[in-house]
Structures are given as C-alpha cells and as structure tokens.
Amino acid sequence: MSSLKAFTVAVELAERQRDAARQALKSVEAAHQAAQAQLAQIEGYALELQDRWGASEGRALAPEVMRHHYQFVGRLEHAAGLQTRVVAGQDQRVAAARAALLQAELRLSSLRKVLEQRQAEQARERQRNEQKQTDEYASQRAAARRAASHEE
Template identity: 40%
Template sequence: MADLRGILLAIDLATRQRDEYAKTVARAQRTVLHAQSQMDALTGYAGETDQRWLGAGASQLSVELMRHHYQFMDRLQAAIALQTQAIANAQRQVELVTKTLLQAEHRLAGLKQVLASRQLTALKQQQLREQRLTDEMASIMHARRQAASLIGESP
C-alpha cells in the first residue's frame, strides 16, 4: 500500500483539478445564458420600439423626431451586433474549458487505470507470497512425516 500512496495522491489532485474545471465550465455556460438573455432583451426592446413607432403613425411625426428614432435604432442594432459577438466569444470559451475538462477527465481515468493495475499486481504478489508460504509449510510437514517414518515414529 505504501507504493500506492503516490498514485493515490495524484488521483486526489487530478480529481480536485477536474472538479475545478467542471466549475469553470458551469460558470462559462452561465455566462452564455446571461449573454443570450441580454440579447433577447435587446431584440425584444428593438421589436417593441418598432411596433410603437408603427402604431404611432409615422406620417404624423416630425422629420427631426424620425431622425432621432432612426439614430436610436441604429445604436440599438449596434448593441445587438456587439452582444452577438459577446455570445460567440462566450460560446468559444465554453468549448475551450470543456476541452480542458475532458482532458482532465481522461488524465484522471488514466491514473485510475494505473492504480487498478498496480493494485492487481500487488494482489498477485501477495497471492504468490502466500502460496510460497503454504508450499513451504507443506514441504516442512512432508519432511517431518518422512523423517518420522524413517525413525519409525508416528506423527
């Protein structure tokens, strides 16, 4: 068991690291959801604003007021474009940290396989030692019986 301490420590550290990566993935996914929620709010607001202007009767509004409306809508569309980029960046971040998480999981699985292999090897060695002891005891018992039969004693 002493020789397994190193691999057990490595597994513990790899597990902690994997768990941290999982938390990072969850945070990145929440960031995407938040960015998408902001996008939904922006597009909803843009749609509502357009509907209000259509309902107000654009023909009755002054040219200056129409110009301000179009400037506002241009800025709103620019904000929507920026939010689209923010969502794409957040999704790329999710992909990146997910790959890192998968690598950590593969490393952990590999360490667990090494542990299982070492445990199996240790078990086989223990069984060999026990078999040798059993064989040695049987050999000693056989030698005693042989010696006793030569001397004429019964065991």
C-alpha cells in the same frame, strides 16, 4: 506500496482538477446564458420599438424626432451587434471549458485504470508470496514426517 500511495494522491489531485473544470464549465455556461438573455432583451426591445414606430406611421413627425429615432435604432443595432459578439465569445469559452473537462475526465480515468492495475498486480504478488509460504511450510512438514517415519 509507495507507488500505490503516489497513484492514489495523483487520482485525488485529478479528481479535484476534474471537479474544478466541471465548476468552471458551469460558471462559463451561466455567463453564456446571461449573455444570450441580454441579447434577446436587446432584440426584443428593438422589435417592440419598431412595432410602436410602425403604429404611428400615418402621423406627421418632426424631422428632429425622426433623426433621434433613427439614431436610437442605430445604437440598438450596434448594441445587438456587440452583444452578438459577446455571445460568440462565450460560445468559444464554453467549448474550451467542455474540452478542459473532457481532458480532466480522461486523465482521471487513465490514472484510475493504472491504479487498479497496480493494485491487482500487488494482490497477485501477495497471493504468490502466501502460496510460496504455504508450500514451504507444507514441504517442511512433509520432510519432518519423513524424518520421523525413518527414525521409527
């Protein structure tokens, strides 16, 4: 019976670990979505800036304005590159969290299967013991009847 208790505790622990892995995956996925949204925002702003800049192409602009514009566009491109790497890192974290959740679910499934097998084995053992007791009782009753019939 104590081995069943140990397996029950192990299953409960594995369930908590699986739940923690599931929560970690949700957290990492949320961070991934936020990083993707930030990248989309940066890229959208860069496109909007290019559209506005393209609309003013016929105008004569001071070289200083042009230099500031190109510096700003360069910074936006750099920010987009950095954010792309952040998104790639988040992709890796999501994949790792999914793998951890899968491992936790497999471990839980294995422990549950072993627990079910142990419970079934104990049930079979109890049934054999009950059958043995019933057979012994029936044998004793039959012996008592035979003894009573010999005395008569």
